[in-house]
Amino acid sequence: MAKLAGVSSATISRAFTADSLIKPETRARILALADEHGYRPNAMARSLNMSQSRLVALVVNTVANPAEGEGLDQLVHRLQARERMPLLLCCANHEDRNQLMRIASAYRVDHVVLYSDAVSIDDATDIFRSATLVVASSEPLEGRAVSDVRLDASAATRQVVDRLVDIGRRHFVYLSGRSSSHIDKQRMSWFSEALEAHSLAFDIVEHGDYSYDSGYKEAVLLLRRSRPDVIVCANDLMAIGVKDAASLLNIRVPEDLAIVGHDGVALANWEAHSITTIMPLEGMVSAALAEIIDRDPSAPAVQRVVDCVVRWARSTPELPR
Template sequence: MARLANVSQSAVSRAFTAGGSVSEAKRKRIMEAAAELGYQPNRLPGMMLSGRSHIIAVVAGGFYNPFHTMALDAFLKGISARGKQAMVIQVESDRLLDAVVADFAGYRIDGVVSSLSVGSHDIATALAAHRVPVVTLNSEITNDYIKAINCDNRAAGRLAARHLVERGATRFAFIGGPGDHIAHRERGLGFAQELAALDACAPTMVEGDYTYRYGYDWGCTLATDGSRPDAVFCTNDLMAFGVMDAIRKEGGLRCPEDVMIIGFDNTPGGAWRSYDLTSFDQNLDTLVARALSHIVEPEDEIDDSQPMPRLIARASTNRNQPGKEQDV
């Protein structure tokens, strides 16, 4: 290749080394020669010398939930933008990294990112034993090798409460996830605290499982309950969709006239006209950028403050101006 490009062997080596010093004219000739010869560089020697593969694993699961698909897309784009390679590991769980612990030892990777959570301190210790940095979204267990990037879930719950009270709601419910999950626990806590501060009725607190089916089943119960709430805050959009479909189909109720509903994650379906769901946007791009910084630039000072999710107000809570979407 060096002969075909009329350059030295060292110039070829530098051209295929990130940050290598070589003129643009030489780099162009080298790349043209490589394409003509069908050459692909062997990355193994560089991996052995540097101890880094430039591969970041993305652990994904629960693809029935659009949020995990959105997070995977954001991680893949962020990894590519940083000049790294992504390896996707899929697990059955829709919320925990626990199932992937045994897989880490088999891969030479620079780090792991995921929208799933670390389920226990024992799992965190097992993950740290591999000495590979792991960064999760919406988790709370950390150690020297595990970082957690969270939005301000409690503040979001408070804003949801104010939003509903300002629109005339008087009876409330919160449908969360399992109680051991920090994001959903914090959302429910902020919601209940703000309602108390506003001297509003205490909400009915329900633990769900994040699925459309759970939202639908709970919505069926709500539709036939004479003392039903007139405002529901769901911890994700998927359950909110289920609640909305159930109260319409099974109870003949209207949203927002009879029941106002807020979701979380601002998934694409929330903007569909059949739902028009008010929802929180977690600022995934910001969360993902910070997560990747912990792996790619661990020596840099990284902003670990919790960004405030944006409330996107749509018709599901907008009794006065249906169909008008706005940031709150």
């Protein structure tokens, strides 16, 4: 290819690297010649030569959850734009998650983004020994020297609680997701602390599984035996289920019942749902990408904190004028 194009082999290599310095017209001419002659660089050979595979393992629970799916969609597209190839591992329904990670580690991935709270940091670190681990699952680090991206919704949570208490709401219920979820425990803790500042606490804590069905079913059972005036849900899907359950029982939202979700998924912002939700100010995607693209692998591990904000909607009352 270098002889055909009349350039050096290094220039050929740069033409196939998205962020390399090369004149646009030179790149276009080389790529046109490559198409004409059916030439493609060998990524495996390239990885051996450069000691980089440019593979990024994304360890998630499931892509069926809109919160995970929407974030992954952004991350995958941005990785691809920087010529990093994502290797997706869905762990939720996989019996041997460690074996799944061992299979992925055989591809010598450069980075691992740990979204799943079903996989321990220690297991991921032990299996992906040659890769840089980026934790985004909110599992406590407890002194581990790994890069960490986590949410801080404490201020946004106080804003929600202060507003609802100011308009007279006193009976709060929390609908949790999986008991093993670290971020769920953190979210409930933030709300408990905000309520404690008003000498209040959750009347009841119910348990769902992050699905719409669990939000709907648990809310029907709850609302038939008690009348809370606020239900806080661990995610937006359950919050939508709670809203539909309230409609079934002729409970007015937000006049009789305020509903708050988490994650800020697009579905919650649809006109039919309009759920007040606590969401990242800037996606964890940007923070994780910075760890993958910008940080020197030899540099010390860092923690990046992503603040959250409230996206107000019609599932909570407006402040009195």
